[in-house]
Amino acid sequence: MPTSLKQQKTEPAISLRGISKSYDGRAVLHDLWLDVEPGEFLAIVGPSGSGKTTVMRLIGGFEAPERGRVFIAGEDVTALPAERRKVNTVFQSYALFPHLSVLENVAYGPRMQGASRRQRQDKARQFLDLVRLPDAALRRPQELSGGMQQRVALARALANDPTVLLLDEPLGALDRKLRDEMQRELRRVQAELGATFIYVTHDQDEAFGMADRLAVMRAGRLEQVGTPGEVYDAPANAWVALFLGSANTFRARLERRATPNLLAADFGPITAGYVADELGAGDLALVAVRPEATTFEPVDPQAAPAPNRIAARLVDVVTIGPSIRQRAVTSGGQAFESVTHRDGEASFVPALGDAVHVRFSPQAVRAYRDEPTH
Numbered sequence: 001m002p003t004s005l006k007q008q009k010t011e012p013a014i015s016l017r018g019i020s021k022s023y024d025g026r027a028v029l030h031d032l033w034l035d036v037e038p039g040e041f042l043a044i045v046g047p048s049g050s051g052k053t054t055v056m057r058l059i060g061g062f063e064a065p066e067r068g069r070v071f072i073a074g075e076d077v078t079a080l081p082a083e084r085r086k087v088n089t090v091f092q093s094y095a096l097f098p099h100l101s102v103l104e105n106v107a108y109g110p111r112m113q114g115a116s117r118r119q120r121q122d123k124a125r126q127f128l129d130l131v132r133l134p135d136a137a138l139r140r141p142q143e144l145s146g147g148m149q150q151r152v153a154l155a156r157a158l159a160n161d162p163t164v165l166l167l168d169e170p171l172g173a174l175d176r177k178l179r180d181e182m183q184r185e186l187r188r189v190q191a192e193l194g195a196t197f198i199y200v201t202h203d204q205d206e207a208f209g210m211a212d213r214l215a216v217m218r219a220g221r222l223e224q225v226g227t228p229g230e231v232y233d234a235p236a237n238a239w240v241a242l243f244l245g246s247a248n249t250f251r252a253r254l255e256r257r258a259t260p261n262l263l264a265a266d267f268g269p270i271t272a273g274y275v276a277d278e279l280g281a282g283d284l285a286l287v288a289v290r291p292e293a294t295t296f297e298p299v300d301p302q303a304a305p306a307p308n309r310i311a312a313r314l315v316d317v318v319t320i321g322p323s324i325r326q327r328a329v330t331s332g333g334q335a336f337e338s339v340t341h342r343d344g345e346a347s348f349v350p351a352l353g354d355a356v357h358v359r360f361s362p363q364a365v366r367a368y369r370d371e372p373t374h
Contacts, residue, residue: 011071011073011074012035012036012037012038012071012073012074013036013037013038013039013040013072013073013163013164013196014034014035014036014059014070014071014072014164014196014198015034015035015036015069015070015071015074016032016033016034016035016055016058016059016068016069016070016071017033017068017069017070017071018031018032018033018067018068018069019031019032019033019055019058019065019067019068019069019070020032020065020066020067020068021051021054021058021063021065021066021220022066027220028049028051028054028220029051029054029055029058029065029220030219030220030221031067031068031221032051032055032068032220032221032222033222034055034215034222034225036164036196036198037196038073038194038196039194039195039196040196040197040212040213041187041190041196041197041199041210041211041212041213042197042198042199042211042212042213042214042215043199043200043201043206043207043210043211043213043214043215044056044198044199044200044201044214044215044217045201045202045204045207045214045215045216045217045244046202046216046217046218046243047202047218047243048202049219050217050218050219050220051217051219051220051221052200052202052217053168053200054220055200055217056089056166056168056198056200058070059072059087059164059166059198060082060085060087060089060166061077061080061081061082061083061084061085061087062082064078064079065078072085072086072087072163072164073086073163086161086162086163086164087162087163087164087165087166088109088157088158088160088162088165088166089157089165089166089167089168090150090153090154090157090165090166090167090168090170091153091168091169091170092168092169092170092171092172094141094149094150094152094153095153096141096149096152096153096156097141098140098141098142099140100140100141101137101138101139101140102128102133102136102137102138102139102140102141102144102152103121103124103125103128103137103138104124105141105152105156106123106124106127106128106152106155106156106159107120107121107123107124107159108156109156109157109159109160110123110124110159110160113160123159124137124155124159125137127155127156127158127159128152128155130155130158130189130192130193131151131152131154131155131185131189132151132185133148133151133152133155136148136152145178146174146178147174147178147181147182150170150171150174150182151182151185153170154170154185154186154189158189158193158195162195163196164196164197164198165195165196165197165198166198166200167186167197167198167199167200168200169200169201169202170182170186170199171183171201171203171206172201172203179203179206183206183209183210186199186210187209187210190210199211204244204245207228208228208232211228212227213225213226213227213228214226214227214228214231216231216240216243216244218239218243223236223237223239223240224236224237224240231244232244232245232290233290234274234366235288235366237276237368237369238286238288238368238369238370238371239371241288241366241368242288245290246290246291246337247288247289247290247291248288248289248290248291248294248335248336248337249286249287249288249289250265250286250287250334251265251284251285251286251287251370252264252265252270252284252285252287252367253265253282253283253284253285254275254279254280254281254282254283254284254285254367255281256281257275257281260272260273260362260363260365261273261274261275261367262307263275263285263287263367265287265334266332266334267310267311267330267331267332267334268305268307268309268310269305269306269307269308270287270307270308270365271307271308271362271365272287272362272365272366272367273361273362273363273364273365273366274365274366274367275366275367276367276368276369278369279367279368279369283369283370284370285367285368285369285370286367286368286369286370286371287365287366287367287368288365288366288367288368289360289364289365289366290364291325291337291338291339292339293360293361293364294336294337294338294339294358294359294360294364295338295340295358295359295360296312296314296326296328296338296348296350296356296357296358296359297348297356297357297359298348298350298356298357299311299355299356299357300357303357307362308359308360308361308362308365309357309358309359310330310334310336310357310358310359311330311331311355311357311358312328312329312330312334312336312355312356312357312358313328313329313330313331313353313354313355313356314326314327314328314350314351314352314353314354314356315327315328315329315352315353316352317352319342322341322342323339323340323341323342324339324340324341324342325337325338325339326338326339326340326350328356328358330358336358338358
């Protein structure tokens, strides 16, 4: 097996300190601070133009920051060119040499580092074993499927023993099934080697499925960094809540801070487990509740009014694989979605047009400062 790539030092694998960058007078990164720990799988997500690829190019040495410093394993590499950094990049386009065999492609890096023919071939075979392509060594890249070519590109990058491996939308050219397979392969390889991966993607499913932490970017700034569970269940602000996954949103006025907090919406009282610090009594808030935390219940005409119980009518039901997505609308036009697992149990299943009560727990409700979220 290949030697582990896990760093022995205690310094972060990558440290970005106050990084700023502009192109033609337009700022694309603003005072960015970020640490990536050794052996961590970090995914950088954000809309187009948020600065994701610029961050990767700065780490790789393809761009230089206007302000700030870049450290790799504790070494200041801000002024070093790409070829002198212990970083390799895997691109969407594979970038394999068509005139070389798969083995020769993987051995190319060790060859440039001065390894003997025996050494570089042994190393190439080790990494081809790692990505489960030992029988493809003598074939040409063009003879392989897209998924196999991407695994060759991964093996070639890892054969250089990088401190950090950068992956820039590497699965974008693959179909859904191949992407799913390659996600599992990338995670397996990363865990087996203890390598540090930084993965740039616009595909949130990829990020949530593979990463230890997510760095969520908007307009050149980091909005939130945390585990997939943290950024999904506890978004730092309304923009993150709406950007990641889906959410039921509505506006309500904060009446008082308590345990739980009380807000007033057009359709009734709302209790919320989280209210942003900057909100005070009387302020208008944007409230977000995940569809997975929202349920539709039968109407009990004897039940007294209660917070987080909203009268609505079912208007849509869609089955997507194992999930059922239902949509209900209040008399005032506020829509709510509920996502439940289709497990075959005889639970309440309303028909289109039925009256329902929309329910969610206070812990699932998060209220943010009302601001533009585009």
